[in-house]
Amino acid sequence: MLDTIRPSLAGFFEGTNPTPPTHLGTRYDASGNFLLEPGNTVVSHLVKGSPSEAAVIEVRERMLAMPDADRLAFTPTSSLHMTLFQGIIEYRRRLPYWPSDVPLDTGIDDMTRLYLERLQGFEGHGPFKVKIVEVVPTGLTVAGATAEDSQILKAWRDALSVPFGYSHPDHETYAFHITFAYQIRRLADEQAAAWQDLFDDCLSFLEREAPMIELRPPAFCSFSDMKHFEELLVVG
Numbered sequence: 654m655l656d657t658i659r660p661s662l663a664g665f666f667e668g669t670n671p672t673p674p675t676h677l678g679t680r681y682d683a684s685g686n687f688l689l690e691p692g693n694t695v696v697s698h699l700v701k702g703s704p705s706e707a708a709v710i711e712v713r714e715r716m717l718a719m720p721d722a723d724r725l726a727f728t729p730t731s732s733l734h735m736t737l738f739q740g741i742i743e744y745r746r747r748l749p750y751w752p753s754d755v756p757l758d759t760g761i762d763d764m765t766r767l768y769l770e771r772l773q774g775f776e777g778h779g780p781f782k783v784k785i786v787e788v789v790p791t792g793l794t795v796a797g798a799t800a801e802d803s804q805i806l807k808a809w810r811d812a813l814s815v816p817f818g819y820s821h822p823d824h825e826t827y828a829f830h831i832t833f834a835y836q837i838r839r840l841a842d843e844q845a846a847a848w849q850d851l852f853d854d855c856l857s858f859l860e861r862e863a864p865m866i867e868l869r870p871p872a873f874c875s876f877s878d879m880k881h882f883e884e885l886l887v888v889g
Contacts, residue, residue: 668842685726692742696734697868705863725834738813752818771816777889778808788852792833
């Protein structure tokens with residue numbers, strides 16, 4: 654069954670990826686409960702009450718209705734967002750995920766205050782639009798709606814690396830996404846065809862109902878876990 658699924662989906666199934674999910678035990682537990690994992694980030698939340706938010710939530714509900722959806726730990730709909738630039742996080746206190754001019758043992762709250770200071774007067778690169786390019790077990794892969802939007806997204810990330818004081822190794826190749834869930838267990842191989850059919854149907858649905866995803870302006874946020882991202886400062 655697995656030989657017929659898209660390569661981008663292979664890593665989500667038992668037969669092609671037997672390794673434990675990366676964040677299991679630090680971000681969430683085996684029962685799907687989210688754990689304390691404080692940090693900060695720059696995200697664009699979905700626009701509340703918008704047609705595109707409604708379409709995205711519909712897709713999330715379809716995924717929840719799958720027989721083995723209990724292998725996924727779903728985040729609340731209120732947390733739905735696209736990450737523009739990854740900030741620091743408690744369990745990633747090492748270079749190059751941390752500014753080299755700040756001690757690695759600096760408290761998360763102190764780091765958040767430091768970034769609030771550094772982001773004062775930050776000039777962004779204007780609005781951008783995104784489209785959905787794929788549906789996967791953990792959510793939606795998105796990209797700039799046009800070549801110009803993709804360049805604007807890149808300009809934002811390049812500019813934000815200055816006040817944050819680092820660039821992640823995947824800075825140039827980062828895949829923008831809207832997370833629905835994290836894997837507790839890899840999905841069952843025998844369900845691969847059903848999941849792929851669902852994702853194909855959901856992508857067609859989104860292309861009709863939400864060709865563009867309506868996003869709020871980018872905001873610097875703090876978080877204690879993956880269930881809520883508190884907007885502290887709209888940037889740019």
